[in-house]
Amino acid sequence: MSKKKILYGGLALAAVGVGSLAVYSFNKPTKKKRSTETKVWKYGNDINTDQLFPGKYTYTCSTLEEIKPHLLEDLDQDFAENVSEGDFLFAGKNFGCGSSREQPALGLKGVGIQAIVAKSFARIFYRASINQGLILIECPKAIDAFQEGDHVEIDLERSVIKVGEKEFEFPKLPKEILAIREAGGLLPYSRKLLKERQKNREKSEK
Template sequence: MPTVHVFARDHINTDEIIPARHLTTDVEAELAPYAMEDYDRTFVRRVKPGDLIVAGADFGCGSSREHAVWALRGAGVGAVIAPNFARIFYRNAINNGFLALECEGIVEAFQDGDEADLDLRGGTITNRRTGVQLTFVPVPQFALDVQRAGGWLEYMREQENQAAQTQAHSAKEHTHA
């Protein structure tokens, strides 16, 4: 059961998600200890794998650094849910197989520490404390496949490997016919 970490302010920028002074690596495990450091120094000690961030509008505004997604994913965040996202953060999230879910009214529906039920295919999130359920556009299977693969590049490598295996299998069948 994921715990919700509420960052209710609008316009949380990438410098707050991962401060520029820590951009000396692209390794998630090395970025993770600094996730949200300038917003909440205790966050990385509290977050558990699969936990959710609920945030205000325009989350991830600022620079285009992918490090923001990597730091959150490295810290164990399963998804960020906000009314909307800065487009470059949203695109980086998709490309890196990280869930950025747009949901109106999310900040008002949760308090820090609440537990949530998240149904990606059904497009709902439910606050277990209050029973309040909100809807968002369900995550398409394609996006779930990219997430499962670990990002767009990894997904494309899987697709290429599957195509090569199918082609090799087809060629083998034709030579034995």
């Protein structure tokens, strides 16, 4: 059963559609398209990093277990308890603005957010999220089209978001970003590259 809740989170009005069905495919050739009943959390413009994770916990919370209970607590008190692996997060303009801290991106990735779709992102948050292996997509038309209860499908291979019966194109994500996601983040991706280079060097020296 779905419910709708309007909250005021400091800088933006947040509309949360809980209980909608989202279908997503991330185009892994060796796996079937995955679909699951999940949620689309939708918020407004200028959602800053303090709203995603309060700054007062910056130096006391560093692990996912410590971060999760405080995710979006000043914006949406239902989020931390009800977010599930595979959920999507939709937002307006300038998502992730404010201070440059890793906890918001680390927390959203850790609780299983599959992708964040927004009209635009703050650049520092965008980079921090890529480092964690999150998929971030800019698609204003999809945000405007989404209504509570809509089916959502993200096809990275075609660069298309399907909202209800409508499809919206978004800029194709660079292969490096997809590779970082597949590896689980920038650090494991970098380790993988170093190992591959080491193997190639050893082969060339034989």
